[in-house]
Amino acid sequence: MHHIVNHDISVKHSYVWEQRKLGDIAVITFGQSPDGKNYTDNPNDHILVQGNADIKDGHVVPRVWTKQVTKSALPGDLIFSVRAPVGDVGMTDFPVVLGRGVAGFKANQFVFFLLEKLKLEGYWTRYSSGSTFESVNSKDVKTAPVLSPSTIEQEQIGAFIAVINDTIALHQRKYFSLPPPKLHYFITYRF
Secondary structure: OEEEEEOOEEEEEOOOOEEEEHHHHOEEEEOOOOOHHHEEOOOOOEEEEOOHHHEEOOEEOOOEEEOOOOEEEOOOOEEEEOEOOOOOEEEOOOOEEEOOOEEEEEOOHHHHHHHHHHHHOOHHHHHOEOOOOOEOOHHHHHOOEEEEOOHHHHHHHHHHHHHHHHHHHHHHHHHHOOOHHHHHHHHHHHO
């Protein structure tokens, strides 16, 4: 075993990653739209996630509600867009109803970053189909080949990448909160 230490983050890993199917490392539930008559704008009803319009900056943002629960996801679950644009992913902080344009993943942060990686690499565009808009089916998602370490390593890697992402977001907020003249100077002379 090798041991890597970076500041306060320690990751032990075996370098043994296995070729798996995405459906083997996460429980995946495909959404189902509630009846149209049950849609509401009442925040006291159930949050309905229909697609990428309900995901911002890696999190679900409530926009539409419903009185009917079809398929659901719990706080901490991942929400994956299966319709154009295919591959957007976010985490939900709320119990939500999964509409037809999304799938819910019971998975860890490693899988979250793995899904982002697949989208960045254009993986889903190879499998998306549709004349009006792109979409992927449950077989495409569940059988997507991925390399995966042990569950313990997944947790460690996911936590490590989350720290990096949080640090990047903090610096972005810091720099983009500068007044326009300072921001202009920073962008012009620092890069």
